[in-house]
Amino acid sequence: MKIVTIVGARPQFVKAAVVSKAFSKNRKDITEIIVHTGQHFDANMSNVFFDELEIPNPNYNLNISSGTHGQNTGRMIEGIEKVLLEEEPNWVIVYGDTDSTLAGTIAAAKLHIPVAHIEAGLRSFNKFMPEEINRVLTDHASTMLFTPTQTANQNLNNEGIGSDKIRLVGDVMYDATIYYGLKAKKIPYLNISSNFILSTIHRAENTNNLEKLKSIIHALTHIAENSSSVVLPLHPRTKAIIKKENIDISKLNVIDPVGYLEMLWLLKNCSTVITDSGGLQKEAYFFQKPCLTTRSETEWVELLDEGVNHLVGTDTNVIVNAYNNITFPSNPKLLYGVGNAAEQIVKYF
Incomplete structure (x- = not known):
């Protein structure tokens, strides 16, 4: 076959x-x-x-x-x-x-x-x-x-x-987290070891709307100045827009896009995730890190029901207030299978 x-x-x-x-x-x-x-x-x-x-x-x-x-x-x-x-x-x-x-x-x-x-x-x-x-x-x-x-x-x-x-069958990303989590790699040039905020911004609905993009950046900047360092692996398209519009990101730890094993290290060592990524919402949950999602909806509704993910939109004050009050529930449910989705999938061919 x-x-x-x-x-x-x-x-x-x-x-x-x-x-x-x-x-x-x-x-x-x-x-x-x-x-x-x-x-x-x-x-x-x-x-x-x-x-x-x-x-x-x-x-x-x-x-x-x-x-x-x-x-x-x-x-x-x-x-x-x-x-x-x-x-x-x-x-x-x-x-x-x-x-x-x-x-x-x-x-x-x-x-x-x-x-x-x-x-x-x-x-x-x-x-x-x-x-x-x-x-x-x-x-x-x-x-x-x-x-x-x-x-x-x-x-x-x-x-x-x-x-x-x-x-x-469950989620193959959970399979990947279990297997590759053991191989996570620290980013050699990043001088932060733990308790930072991990953020990503790449959705067109946020990057193509200048007001929304600026509002998210302002929220991250406020958090970086008053609470905790923010590490922002910057998508090339987002980076180009920020440069073109001269948006100030000087208070953030902006880095180039990282490989998967480096992203796993960031997830392992951060305290909170702020993202508009669908996948990162789940991966935050896999590593038991609270997540704020800068969108008005999510595909992963189970994370909302379980209280591990919170939709905050793009308003600066809403994001900051949500961050100041965020928690992660103890003993969350196992939502996406037991880590054998791929083995189940191949049996069907």
Whole structure:
């Protein structure tokens, strides 16, 4: 059997790493072909991930990036289709909710190749998020849907997707945290050892809205000046906007994007996470760190119910007040499986 795996962004590299390891360990009868769309093109955001996660170099790199959502998705569909026609796989695997996810799904579905979507069923119910469009379309065009939570199952059922397509397996990111957490690496040039705030800002809804971006930066600056140091690995697109608009980030510990193992070290040693990232919300929970999410909604509603994550939007005062009163509940529930999602997934092929 031959499987083509489509990846393009950092979280997908991590998820694919644990699933690929499970294929290598448990399914010697399967050949996996990895296609990197090039969506994350910066070396610090792509190449280093393949190296440190011990993922084989992609069989194909389409080098598609820097366009609009429509441009990138269209070019990816064209590039992926060529690969699929050449490789003739039995299955295509896609991850998460990026343009690469949707492009891989459309290309495969048009060629009548079964699609497996890992991390299916998530919903923010905000159609202004490109990720939400990608999730919904991917789930409805896929053949098999691997979900991380019962809530994801219910979302799919509510949209008329039958249970025969759905497989509740848990979250492969939890698998990754358990395995790679032991390999976490300290950032050599960062002169902070613990009890700092870890923050990321990259969502288009925040970075493309200057008022929101400035408000988040002001909140982080206030916290840095009055409470605790803030470490901010800065996404290249966010960095370009901040530079163009001359936004003052001098009070923050701004660093370049880091590899996954370095991010795990930051998560292990920080006191609190302030982010607009979907994945980082979960990883904060995995490391039992309270999280403030600078959005008005989240796909990971279980974290809100459990009280480990708090939606704070982008208002400076709301963020600061929430930080000053944040706690992490004792003995939180195990929300995303037991760390064997990847091993469960490979049994279905």
